[in-house]
Amino acid sequence: MTRRRIDRLTQDDVTPKELWLKRRQILAGLAGLGAIAPMGARASDEPLEPNTFEEITTYNNFYEFGTGKSDPSKNAHKLQTEPWSITIDGAVEEPVTLDFAALSEIPTEERIYRFRCVEAWSMVIPWNGFELSQLLDRVTPLPSAQYVQFETAVQPDNMIGVRRKVLNFPYREGLRLDEARHPLTIMATGLYGEPMPNQNGAPIRLVVPWKYGFKSIKSIVRITFTEEEPFTTWNDLNPSEYGFYSNVNPNVDHPRWSQATERRIGGGLFNSRQDTLMFNGYEDEVADLYEGMDLTVQI
Amino acid sequence: MSVKDGINAAARKFPTWPLYLAALAYAGWQFWLGLSGAWVEPINTLERQYGEAALTMLIASLTITPIREYLRINLIKFRRALGLIAFFFVVAHFLVWALLDVQSLSRVWADIVKRPYVTVGMVGFVLLIPLAATSANRIIRKMGPILWRRVHKLVYPAVLLACLHYLWLARGFQIEPIAYFVVTIGLLVLRLKPVKRRVAA
Numbered sequence: 001m002t003r004r005r006i007d008r009l010t011q012d013d014v015t016p017k018e019l020w021l022k023r024r025q026i027l028a029g030l031a032g033l034g035a036i037a038p039m040g041a042r043a044s045d046e047p048l049e050p051n052t053f054e055e056i057t058t059y060n061n062f063y064e065f066g067t068g069k070s071d072p073s074k075n076a077h078k079l080q081t082e083p084w085s086i087t088i089d090g091a092v093e094e095p096v097t098l099d100f101a102a103l104s105e106i107p108t109e110e111r112i113y114r115f116r117c118v119e120a121w122s123m124v125i126p127w128n129g130f131e132l133s134q135l136l137d138r139v140t141p142l143p144s145a146q147y148v149q150f151e152t153a154v155q156p157d158n159m160i161g162v163r164r165k166v167l168n169f170p171y172r173e174g175l176r177l178d179e180a181r182h183p184l185t186i187m188a189t190g191l192y193g194e195p196m197p198n199q200n201g202a203p204i205r206l207v208v209p210w211k212y213g214f215k216s217i218k219s220i221v222r223i224t225f226t227e228e229e230p231f232t233t234w235n236d237l238n239p240s241e242y243g244f245y246s247n248v249n250p251n252v253d254h255p256r257w258s259q260a261t262e263r264r265i266g267g268g269l270f271n272s273r274q275d276t277l278m279f280n281g282y283e284d285e286v287a288d289l290y291e292g293m294d295l296t297v298q299i
Numbered sequence: 300m301s302v303k304d305g306i307n308a309a310a311r312k313f314p315t316w317p318l319y320l321a322a323l324a325y326a327g328w329q330f331w332l333g334l335s336g337a338w339v340e341p342i343n344t345l346e347r348q349y350g351e352a353a354l355t356m357l358i359a360s361l362t363i364t365p366i367r368e369y370l371r372i373n374l375i376k377f378r379r380a381l382g383l384i385a386f387f388f389v390v391a392h393f394l395v396w397a398l399l400d401v402q403s404l405s406r407v408w409a410d411i412v413k414r415p416y417v418t419v420g421m422v423g424f425v426l427l428i429p430l431a432a433t434s435a436n437r438i439i440r441k442m443g444p445i446l447w448r449r450v451h452k453l454v455y456p457a458v459l460l461a462c463l464h465y466l467w468l469a470r471g472f473q474i475e476p477i478a479y480f481v482v483t484i485g486l487l488v489l490r491l492k493p494v495k496r497r498v499a500a
Contacts, residue, residue: 059339067473069340119470121340166471237471256414256467258406269333269341273402 048112050192051123051266057197059265061117062218063166064152064159065199071161072199078158079198079219086204088138090224091145096138100203103189106130110193111186111207116248116280118212122262127207129188133181141177141225149174149230150206151222167233173217174230174244175208176289184209184285187220210279210286212246243299245290248280252296306372315380322384325352326391346395353388354465354479356381357458358486365489379434382454386431389424416467423460426453458483 050056062072065079086103089095108128116122136148152171156162162169179185188207189196196202201218208215214234224230234242241255250260261273279286329348333341360381366372397407410417430451433439439447462483465476 055339063471067469067471121343164472164474166473256416258410263340263342265340268336269345269399271342 048114048124050112050126053192053194055265056123056125056191057199059123060199061119061213062161062199062201064154064161064169064171064219066161067166075160076198076202078155079153079202080155080158081198081203081219084203084221086135086220086223088135088223088225090149090226091142092139092225093142094139098135098138103135103187103204106134108189111188111209113184113207113209114280114282115207115209115213115216116262116276118214118242118246118254118259120254120257120259120262120276121265122276123265126192127186127188128190128193129186129207131183132185132187132206133183135187135223136180139225144227145177145225147174147176147226147228147230148180149222149224149226149232150217150220151224152217153219153221168236169233171217171233172231173206173215174226174232175215177225178289179208179286182286182289184282210248210282212242212248214242215246245295245298247286247290247295247299248276249278249295249299250276251278252299303370303372310372310374310376315377318377318380318384322352322356322387326388342395342399346392346400349388349392349395350465351475353385353392354458354461356385356388357454357461358479358483360385361454361458361483361486365486369489383431383434386427389427393424416464419460419467420464423457423464426457426460430454430457455487459487 058073059069060072061069062076065072065075082100084100085097087095087097108130110126110128112124112126114122115125150173152169154162154170159169161167175185186207187204188201189204191197191200196205201216201220204220205218206216206220229244232242232244234246235244248259253259259276262276263271263273277283326349329345332338333345338344360378363374363378363381366374397404401407401410411421412418430453433442433447433450442450462476462480466480469476
């Protein structure tokens with residue numbers, strides 16, 4: 001059993017938006033003047049100050065709605081989220097389909113997580129959701145089941161990126177079953193206490209905070225238990241750049257850029273880079289999942 | 300007077316300095332957008348805006364000759380401005396990358412050596428330096444037309460490297476870098492044609 005992370009942070013711990021916005025402006029100004037330049041400041045040393053709702057909802061990768069960072073916020077209003085259901089199938093005794101009403105009955109809690117994109121930028125996001133294991137417990141997996149695969153909705157009429165075949169859609173991701181059942185792994189249905197905005201993966205998405213952001217698949221319609229490592233979209237496109245595990249790891253570079261540092265969104269034009277943390281700062285919680293694995297090979 | 304003659308007459312009267320002014324204004328405006336918080340991620344956005352402006356201007360400079368060959372419209376007096384503006388945006392793009400994005404000289408060097416897409420972009424940049432350095436009238440006269448033209452053929456590998464640099468950066472199937480590449484190839488192919496005609500004759 002992995003150590004359980006007790007998350008006591010709540011909405012009350014979130015600094016009011018106006019207050020910290022002002023604070024950040026002052027910091028950005030000072031940094032610009034060279035008064036403070038915390039080169040290589042450790043991310044774990046600073047308190048987790050969430051990014052603004054606007055930052056989180058206007059700077060997204062959601063290739064179904066275009067490849068530009070602001071495309072999802074412009075195009076995702078077309079996403080049809082009603083009706084919505086998730087089918088859980090594959091190597092299970094009996095598949096189930098849960099509609100959104102059934103999913104909404106699961107109590108949610110707030111989780112303030114670091115979010116590290118494979119493109120070397122990061123945010124802090126106050127998610128609302130529930131542990132994925134609660135959903136997985138709705139079915140009885142066959143003893144042979146080792147992995148779960150997730151699948152995003154495909155709505156060609158509503159998704160410009162799908163029509164342009166930007167990727168091999170439907171977008172698919174996967175986890176080993178023990179990763180999926182880890183208490184840090186959540187299904188998020190909202191952020192900042194609001195229902196999940198479309199561009200962030202409405203109505204329900206995965207969040208795996210110690211992995212690169214593309215693992216946290218959006219707008220999920222299917223969860224399939226599998227015996228073998230499942231097909232995952234980016235890994236299929238370029239396995240040397242996007243491993244199946246894709247744990248945040250400052251020591252293993254993306255072939256095209258370094259992963260040693262990251263830029264926290266929201267620091268302005270003179271923002272400093274900060275060191276990327278092993279497992280995105282969740283090493284104490286998740287390192288034992290990978291005991292005996294060479295993480296420079298099994299990326 | 301035909302449309303073509305009209306454009307040619309207007310082009311003769313139109314000065315080139317407004318192009319430089321427009322480029323400076325655009326660069327300054329983009330910098331201001333980055334500074335004022337108009338973009339969620341200003342560093343990467345500014346870097347991209349300057350990079351795309353550089354490639355666009357480089358491609359624009361390549362349209363001058365085919366426009367003259369095929370449409371008989373002479374805009375050659377603007378070509379030097381387009382080329383220098385392209386170079387100016389390449390420098391701006393490089394500076395934003397080095398100073399604001401990577402933020403450390405050792406990492407700048409490491410990236411140039413280690414990351415192929417950066418290497419390719421850097422080589423393209425270096426190839427453009429002799430072109431920018433030989434754009435003053437005095438130097439052009441000193442070099443003579445044959446040598447000058449030979450040196451300025453470096454724009455062809457430079458623009459191809461710039462396209463490759465952009466293509467290489469993309470994740471997934473993205474339209475913009477492919478569009479820039481296709482247009483560039485088209486403009487280069489147009490240059491092959493007159494040679495063939497001469498050979499056939």
